[in-house]
Amino acid sequence: MRELDVVVIGAGQAGLSAAHHLRRVGLEPDDDFVVLDHAPRPGGAWQFRWPSLTYGKVHGMHALPGMELTGADPGRPSSEVIGAYFAAYEERFDLRVHRPVEVSAVREGSGGRLLVETSEGTYAPRALINATGTWDRPFWPRYPGQETFRGRQLHTANYPGPEEFAGQRVIVVGGGASGTQHLMEIAGFAADTFWVTRSEPVFREGPFTEEWGRAAVAMVEERVRKGLPPRSVVSVTGLPMTDAVRRAREQGVLDRLPMFDRITPDGVAWDDGRVVEADVILWATGFRPAVEHLAPLKLREPGGGIRAEDTRAVRDGRVHLVGYGPSASTIGANRAGRAAVRSVMRLLKESGGGRPDRGAGAVVAAPVSGD
Numbered sequence: 001m002r003e004l005d006v007v008v009i010g011a012g013q014a015g016l017s018a019a020h021h022l023r024r025v026g027l028e029p030d031d032d033f034v035v036l037d038h039a040p041r042p043g044g045a046w047q048f049r050w051p052s053l054t055y056g057k058v059h060g061m062h063a064l065p066g067m068e069l070t071g072a073d074p075g076r077p078s079s080e081v082i083g084a085y086f087a088a089y090e091e092r093f094d095l096r097v098h099r100p101v102e103v104s105a106v107r108e109g110s111g112g113r114l115l116v117e118t119s120e121g122t123y124a125p126r127a128l129i130n131a132t133g134t135w136d137r138p139f140w141p142r143y144p145g146q147e148t149f150r151g152r153q154l155h156t157a158n159y160p161g162p163e164e165f166a167g168q169r170v171i172v173v174g175g176g177a178s179g180t181q182h183l184m185e186i187a188g189f190a191a192d193t194f195w196v197t198r199s200e201p202v203f204r205e206g207p208f209t210e211e212w213g214r215a216a217v218a219m220v221e222e223r224v225r226k227g228l229p230p231r232s233v234v235s236v237t238g239l240p241m242t243d244a245v246r247r248a249r250e251q252g253v254l255d256r257l258p259m260f261d262r263i264t265p266d267g268v269a270w271d272d273g274r275v276v277e278a279d280v281i282l283w284a285t286g287f288r289p290a291v292e293h294l295a296p297l298k299l300r301e302p303g304g305g306i307r308a309e310d311t312r313a314v315r316d317g318r319v320h321l322v323g324y325g326p327s328a329s330t331i332g333a334n335r336a337g338r339a340a341v342r343s344v345m346r347l348l349k350e351s352g353g354g355r356p357d358r359g360a361g362a363v364v365a366a367p368v369s370g371d
Helices: 014-024 044-048 078-094 177-186 210-226 243-250 292-295 330-353
Strands: 003-010 033-036 103-106 113-120 120-129 154-156 169-173 193-197 256-258 260-265 265-270 274-278 281-282 316-321
Touching: 003 113, 003 330, 014 033, 014 078, 014 330, 078 281, 103 177, 103 292, 103 316, 113 281, 120 330, 154 169, 154 330, 169 265, 177 243, 243 265, 316 330
Parallel strands: 003 033, 003 120, 120 316, 154 281, 169 193, 169 281, 193 256
Antiparallel strands: 103 113, 113 120, 260 265, 265 274
């Protein structure tokens, strides 16, 4: 068992941001803190995105603190561009991410410390920054007859790209950004596509202003403060009406059907007698926070979520959640990483941890190419 000040779980945008700020306040990787990542390589959840999601299609990718991403080819897969960027970032700031490392549980330790049980041993930190995101917990709704479907069911998490659906009849379930992207791609290859959503999708005209963004984040943040499961920001803002979306609507690709009532061996059916036959059901139904390893700490509220103020879990001030709820965007993750480290340093000062004799790290980085 290794004692240190901070364990960071996850090396996506939020985890790397937190690690960067820990370095800036003078903490040393592997001595004072450690970053654990279960993924096989740098890139966070981006490394698992489908090849047709090129960097030019990514909306709102904000640079990590201290190093810009420059010169990226918009036609290159985002998984490659952002994976290379994250790898360069880890190297430039000497973050020494441990991977692949699985975290099985976080428990109460002794002397005010936590116990973080992992595949490479147990750590005993004074504070925890949890940056595990949502990619590992795809949400699969359950409908009557689902197990009888003779075709293929898959989720955005294992979406292979549009070519695999050539000549097939595909039902896409979900009214978010992923659902619309999947539909618009698949329509050029599939024999037929159908779009099914629980509620009527809302398309937003005009630019996404900073004021609009703040209001949307505030609504998500309010749910987290109440201990409710966080919703995505897009569920609040609506879908942007781009030229591609407008064309897809004109062509009938984004003609929405209400949610079906049951799944049949050959497709889906509604109680009013309508049926749709299909070869594939693609569930673009989002993700849930990957926080099962925190269950021994009993952080959940009766509403099902973890109540947090800023990034700090209300039920245990040693635990900070970044990339959770309102900070689940790239810019929000950056800010959350900085806020979490400020709070952690206050905790360490009170508990006698940290390195008060060390000044802020003089870490300087130049822009990095996306190639």
